Amino acid sequence: PGMAGAAMPPAIMTKFGGATKILVLLNMVTVEDLKDDEEYEDIIEDVREECEKNGPVKSLVIPRPKEDEEVPGLGKIFVEFTAVGDAQKAQLALSGRKFANRTVVSSYWDEDKYTARDFA
Amino acid sequence: ARKERKRRRKSRWGGEEEKSTLPGLMTVIPPNMTPMQQECFLIHLKIEDINAKLRSGDLGIPEDPGQRSPSPEPIYGANGQRLNTREFRWKQRLEKERHELVQQATKLNPKYNPPADYKPPDSRVQD
Numbered sequence: 148p149g150m151a152g153a154a155m156p157p158a159i160m161t162k163f164g165g166a167t168k169i170l171v172l173l174n175m176v177t178v179e180d181l182k183d184d185e186e187y188e189d190i191i192e193d194v195r196e197e198c199e200k201n202g203p204v205k206s207l208v209i210p211r212p213k214e215d216e217e218v219p220g221l222g223k224i225f226v227e228f229t230a231v232g233d234a235q236k237a238q239l240a241l242s243g244r245k246f247a248n249r250t251v252v253s254s255y256w257d258e259d260k261y262t263a264r265d266f267a
Numbered sequence: 268a269r270k271e272r273k274r275r276r277k278s279r280w281g282g283e284e285e286k287s288t289l290p291g292l293m294t295v296i297p298p299n300m301t302p303m304q305q306e307c308f309l310i311h312l313k314i315e316d317i318n319a320k321l322r323s324g325d326l327g328i329p330e331d332p333g334q335r336s337p338s339p340e341p342i343y344g345a346n347g348q349r350l351n352t353r354e355f356r357w358k359q360r361l362e363k364e365r366h367e368l369v370q371q372a373t374k375l376n377p378k379y380n381p382p383a384d385y386k387p388p389d390s391r392v393q394d
Contacts (some may be wrong), residue, residue, distance in 0.1 A: 165298030165299075173309060190279065197280050238295065243294040244281055244283070244286055245286075248327030250312060250315075252296060252308075252309065252312060253295055254296035254300075
């Protein structure tokens with residue numbers, strides 16, 4: 148606490164272009180990949196390992212498909228860094244890279260929503 | 268067993284040198300994109316990814332057999348050549364995926380123009 152992004156003055160938010168500590172990575176995994184337990188663990192390991200090159204990863208969430216239920220944020224990967232700057236560094240490093248031969252796209256997620264595990 | 272597998276397997280990340288070169292495609296989503304725009308954008312990107320693979324012939328077949336599905340029983344054609352080779356099956360899979368994406372894109376935007384080299388799959392019933 149203390150440095151929460153929500154408390155940042157508007158001017159800095161603008162400067163960061165909406166950056167937060169939560170980096171969202173898209174277009175990396177398919178629903179099929181996420182169904183398989185081993186594959187799921189491997190993906191978490193791969194993502195954490197690469198993200199940590201840019202700063203400590205506080206937490207990481209990859210929503211998994213549920214039967215007969217729509218899962219918010221499915222197909223997205225949410226990575227919580229300890230500092231906005233680290234998330235930005237990771238975005239620069241990872242956007243456009245390939246993951247399992249798919250082009251990685253990234254964005255940011257609201258920190259309060261992330262804390263509430265709200266991925267909708 | 269996990270640790271051992273980890274040492275043997277290769278990361279899914281591609282190297283810095285193969286960072287996206289898809290012309291005109293951004294890989295950072297601006298914060299002001301609506302969810303709908305984001306969805307269209309992602310579908311478009313996925314289609315471009317598949318187009319690039321089909322065009323270059325580098326279908327992105329994982330080297331690690333652990334990341335591939337088990338091979339099916341071979342099917343041979345009249346000339347004794349195997350029909351369902353790995354390349355053939357991957358190509359088919361990519362084309363099917365692209366077809367589904369084109370359908371999604373058309374649903375979201377009826378004016379959507381599919382890529383020039385896209386052909387809808389054969390409508391005739393196959394055994």
